[in-house]
Structure formats: structure tokens, C-alpha cells
Amino acid sequence: MVKIPPATDVIQRLQSKGLKVTPQRAAVYANLLSRSDHPTVEEILSDLNSDLPVSSKATIYTALTALREVGLVREVLLSEGVTRYDANIDQHHHFRCRACGGINDLAWEMFKAPQLQQLNDAYKVESYEVTVCGLCPSCAKSNLK
DSSP: OOOOOHHHHHHHHHHHHOOOOOOOHHHHHHHHHHHOOOOHHHHHHHTSSSSOOOOHHHHHHHHHHHHHHHSSOOEEEEEEEEEEEOOOOSEEEEETTTOOEEEEEEGGGSOOOOGGGGSOTTTOOOOOOOOOOOOHHHHHHHHOO
């Protein structure tokens, strides 16, 4: 079971974005705030229902959609067909382990800004992020044996 942030912190963040505080939204957001593994909907559902089944996949999707629309959560698309969610909305990059599938945040400052001005004027860049793929320390260590 993951460590859940204090309810007052979760409620304050939801209300600061003008979002109605429902038990489902609060639970989903608290779950995301307490973890750094960029979970899928299925992983969030499993975690929330581990003690007492109270949520459905549709409820999780609805809560995530609302949280994303007000800027509290972002979707992370690092593997084809797999949507993951992240409550860290600060600019950052990602490292994806090709062996275990783990995803870790990388500091924004780790990479020099790309020369976006060299793009054709037809491109209207709104944002960018770098995804680094390879082996995490644990998997790299295991592959050495």
C-alpha cells in the first residue's frame, strides 16, 4: 500500500484549481501524489481497491480526466498504446527501462534545450520532453551476471 498524503493537502490542491472535491477524485489524486512510478489506470484501480473494492475503471478514468483538465495531472505516453499518469506537473524528462518497464523522472536541466528555431515555420512547437531509454540501475546490474 502506498503512503497517502494528508487529506487536507489533497483537498486544498483540488479546490485551488476550482475542482469539486469528490471522494473518487481525492482518492485518485492522493494516490498519484504518493507515487513516482507513473501508473496506468489499471494500476491505480488495483491500488485503490486493494483493501476494499470501491472504484471502477470508468470512475478512475473520469477522475483522471477532470484532474488532467485542471492541470493537476498529466498523461505520459512513453510506450505505444500505454497511457500512464503523473502528478508531477513540473517540467521534466523521463527514463524508461526497456527490461522492467520502470519509468523515472529526469531533471529538466539535464538536457540542453533543442534548437527549435531551426524548425520550418509551419511547425508551431508548444512543448517538448526527452525520453531516454535503456536499463535502469537494477536491471543493468542483473544483466551483468
